Amino acid sequence: MAPNITSAPTNVQFEKGTSEDLHRHQVTNGETKKYPEYRIQIVWRNVIIFVLLHTAALYGLYLAITSAKLVTTIFAFFLYQASGYGITAGAHRLWAHRSYKAKWQLRTILAILNTLAFQDSAIDWARDHRMHHKYSETDADPHNATRGFFFAHVGWLLCRKHPEIKEKGKGIDLTDLYSDPILKFQKKYYLYLMPITCFVIPTVIPVYFWNETWANAYFIPTILRYTFTLNMTWLVNSAAHLIGNKPYDKFINPSENRGVAIGALGEGWHNYHHVFPWDYKTSELGNYAFNFTTAFIDFFAMIGWAYDLKTVSMDMVRKRVERTGDGTHELWGWGDKDLPREDREAAIIVNPTKDQ
Ligand code: ST9
Ligand code: ZN
Ligand code: ZN
16 A cells, blocks of 8 residues: 555644633634634533433443343334434435435435434434534534544533534535425424434333333333434444544544444444545445445335435545555455465456456
């Protein structure tokens, strides 16, 4: 691997540390712009809610081990996976990135699953996520990972947003999302739809169908499942922005993180994803074992509900790997200069030509 770029190909000055109470500066196109003093403003209501939520989730875990029916825990796991697709295949790959298109039937399913996940309306989620990619790891990135693991994981939901987000956010085009009646409906009635879908139905089902206790039904498939899914999502912003290899672009922080990919249904291949955000697979190879969301989308493509799936050619990937990769990329195929000589010589070539 011989990348021919030796310095970060960006003119954004990343800011380290958590000196929120200092003036922040940013360099754009060679110009230094000074922003008004930014002081972190903690939202204590959110701090209290998230502390209570995580405490209740631990109690749910205790109940799952000590008193719940097995089917209740299986149901909680099923809801984690199902709501996860509402985020990965819905809010993320379909609505934020438009990496494929979906018929109204699939959009409706995804909107329901997305509401079950309660990560705010898909339109608001996609707005923040478009900012995250466009202004990655600057003050205009809602979960700017240069402010540390905790801030990127959950801290950003515990304080007011940086003024840069609101300022630069005005330039983000959301007309495609507002022109979808399903998304408009979800956003308009979110305060009614979300509590019913995320909290009431998952609690009632175990009591009604298999006589689970109200406590077990509330704390396991509802609270524990919701909190667990949130943390799996947040790990993409924290762990996958700080830990892992960078085979596609060593000049950015997003990294390839297999552990996160497993927990987040295929969303841990984050170095690739930040380089090619329009690829519906969010990773190079369609390995379903570490990318359930790709399998989910491919299934709906098979029945015709998902279409216009965008992906990246092997040649484009190879060129990028050679230009900016950190050298950890696995073999891209025949002709990769890292292919061991013995493997090359031992390869079986069917119907060979003279130029092999
Ligand atoms: C949650 C979201 O957890 C998690 C998202 C994670 C994203 C992960 C991405 C990784 C890749 C995908 C991987 C998926 C893996 C899934 C795995 C599944 C198994 N642009 O926000 P406000 C303006 S949610 C433009 O209130 P504050 C705008 O005018 C958890 N403008 O800011 C807005 O007004 P409006 C549940 C923007 O007051 C106004 O500012 N939800 C933008 O600073 C005010 O906006 C909660 O806990 C923008 N981007 O408050 C709620 N942003 O909206 C938590 C804002 O009317 N949130 N503006 O247009 C809050 O309480 C607040 O947002 C706050 C900030 C306190 C954090
Ligand atoms: Zn990211
Ligand atoms: Zn993304």
